[in-house]
Amino acid sequence: MAEFYRIKVSDIYKETKDTVVVSFEIPEELKEVFKFKQGQHLTLRKEINGQDVRRNYSLCSSPLENEWKVAIKTIRGGLFSNYAFNELKAGDELEVMPPHGEFFVKCEPESSKNYIAFAAGSGITPMLSIIKTHLHKEPKSTFKLFYLNRTVKSIIFKEEIEQLKNEFFGRFQVFYFLTKEQRDIPFLNGRFDHEKLEILTKTFIDIPDTAHAFICGPQDMIFLIRDELQAAGLPKENIHYELFFSGSSEEENKHIAEVLEEKVDGTEVTIIDGGKEFHFIMDDDFDNILDGALAAGADLPFACKGGVCSTCKCQVKEGSVKMKINYALEEKEVAQNYVLSCQAVPTTDKVVVDFDV
Secondary structure (H helix, E strand, O other), X not given: OOOXXXXXXXXXXXXXXXXXXXXXXXXXXXXOOOOOOOOOEEEEEEEEOOEEXXXXXXXOOOHHHOOOEEEEEXXXXXXXXXXXXXXXXXXXXXXXXXXXXXXXXOOXXXXXXXXXXXXXXXXXXXXXXXXXXXXXXXXXXEEEEEEEEOOHHHOOOHHHHHHHHHHXXXXXXXXXXXXXXXXXXXXXXXXXXXXXXXXHHHHHOOHHHOOEEEEEEOHHHHHHHHHHHHHOOOXXXXXXXXXXXXXXXXXXHHHHHHHHHOOOOOOEEEEEEOOEEEEEEOOOOOOOHHHHHHHOOOOOOOOOOOOOOOOOEEEEEXXXXXXXXXXXXXXXXXXXXXXXXOOEEEOOOEEEEEOOO
16 A cells, blocks of 8 residues: 655745745654655645645755755646645645655765756756765766756755855856846857757767766656757666656657557456555546556555656556556666556456555
């Protein structure tokens, strides 16, 4: 079953006019359970207006700081983000799932590596955790951050980023790009595009000497940067990204339609979770295993339901499924029969999936 713990908010403050930073007071007896790696996130849960609302927020603190902090940016119509911004206060409790996610690479204290990061808006949250951790744990490594925002005032964690520049002078560089304010240097105005990235990969980034690239932001930005870095010579496996939302393209919609045509009605599904089995028959009203299981009464981990966060990841043990979309799992995970249950359409009469992985 989904493991949530009631955790107290120790502090909350406004970082920008539309972003709050929330710190959690993790009890001593749960600190081992809540240990995390740089770049991981928390799933927060709250009943709002009678709805069970779950959202993922990346930890902006480093594991080295013994702090659990997330930044929450308000979005128009966002149930959880507006609740956090307008109502949440220190002393309140939220249901919180232990940290999870795969948006990181292992630190190697003796290595000398050069990393780059691209972020837009609140995409800075996992980057800050990643950057702080690698700079502290790898004293010979460097980091370059390319950070896109609307205005100077909308830059989240600007003060902390500037402090990091001073603390790691010569090892950490940041380049701010703005879309709604004019900079003295024209190159720093506007969004990332093919021309900007071509200049960056030829002038600012030494591609052959870059160990890993991290990207976090909107889908179009991520895929553009990913493709440009690959075209410049950075290996695909060294480019890591995390979306904060997704939208299906025409090509993806076509793929989804093809997958749904292969759906088998009335599939017998067995869920293995917490060492126990849960059996149900897929209702024709649902096309994916997660929704079918929840409707049948299962208590499973999930958050975005958009194929982005991997909270609902499980492994197919018997039968077969096809995913409508997948923004979270790597190719090696898919090859090992891992799937996102929120996107997993059953294509055989019987399917067994294991969440204890």
